[in-house]
């Protein structure tokens with residue numbers, strides 16, 4: 001790979017004797033991997049093609065991912081290169097906590113955090129760029145999760161809405177991406193000797209917002225996929241120098257992981273608590289991770305978070321934005337399909353019905369692409385369940401299910417109408433293939449009408 005000359009001389013200077021091995025790693029192929037979704041059936045077909053486990057991530061494997069496979073499309077796996085997987089382990093969110101993933105798209109780390117939270121608590125996944133936020137929403141929908149709100153906001157706007165609110169915050173920052181050069185060599189075109197310092201400036205602004213949202217006693221994880229000390233140790237040093245309430249939390253180092261380099265910043269020995277994953281020491285593309293804890297001194301904010309109500313939904317006989325007719329339609333659907341379902345807080349956005357996770361009383365003040373679990377759409381006098389709901393379910397969660405063969409699943413994701421059982425009553429069914437919930441179908445007199453979203457068909 002033709003690396004920029006200034007990049008080569010910079011790392012020769014920084015790494016000395018190690019530089020040849022570091023630079024040679026850029027000529028090796030990129031490392032692939034995937035994590036398994038613990039909330040779904042085991043993706044045995046993809047695991048069978050794995051080349052090994054990721055030693056430091058219980059759900060992590062090395063190996064290729066087929067983006068059109070049943071395992072991927074049903075959200076049983078997420079494709080992620082191995083060194084990026086360590087970030088979720090370091091954040092280590094607990095079930096029931098409030099977690100913010102501030103720079104979340106396309107969602108690799110978010111899905112990892114969600115898996116660790118086991119469906120309990122609240123996760124806000126934010127992305128500043130709308131197009132990327134839409135991809136994030138789609139990836140999280142496939143992973144299948146009820147306790148997530150996807151927002152498309154600037155860190156500064158979120159900071160106004162969530163003062164001292166979160167137990168854990170991840171800032172997986174936009175960076176100079178030197179660890180992505182192998183996978184996406186085009187990234188080198190943006191690289192100049194000054195680029196890391198420009199990125200560092202932006203990172204400091206994002207981190208300043210993040211800290212305003214962290215509860216006293218809470219933890220902040222800062223990570224990048226670059227090797228540049230300006231963004232890595234020097235940003236961590238800036239945090240410690242600027243916020244006296246912050247201390248660095250030591251991160252466990254597995255074989256092949258390096259300490260942070262205090263000498264690449266202001267010499268503060270605490271910086272050694274950070275971790276560096278270098279591609280010439282451990283198989284992966286490369287990452288820097290630092291973890292901080294905020295002192296538990298300031299008063300903690302009250303538990304319930306209130307933001308403006310969505311004005312659209314205050315009129316008439318509406319409760320939480322639902323008309324009487326809509327409430328009835330959804331109750332009828334629940335009775336038929338999921339009688340045990342206990343919604344947290346139903347809420348409508350136009351004709352879309354969501355279940356807002358506990359801990360938020362509304363998302364009216366935010367640009368929320370997914371204000372919780374997308375349950376479905378109200379059409380003229382009927383309710384149509386959403387793919388997102390199907391993908392949060394285990395087949396055993398409903399008796400209204402129809403098994404598809406692998407060939408039928410291929411026809412389903414292609415958008416075809418399928419032959420169905422003739423001995424079942426008409427109505428909505430969860431379609432299941434090899435223990436994975438794959439979507440909804442409507443059985444009408446022995447035919448399964450296809451409700452797989454048109455934009456996802458292949």
Ligand SMILES: C[S@@+](CC[C@H](N)C(=O)[O-])C[C@H]1O[C@@H](n2cnc3c(N)ncnc32)[C@H](O)[C@@H]1O
Pocket residue numbers: 102103104105106107108109110127128129132154155172173174175202206
């Ligand atoms: C390294 S990527 C995040 C990757 C993601 N965490 C994952 O694991 O899939 C950084 C993200 O920060 C976003 N970003 C760029 N500028 C930003 C800003 N000023 N504030 C917040 N996020 C920003 C980028 O659009 C990008 O999606």
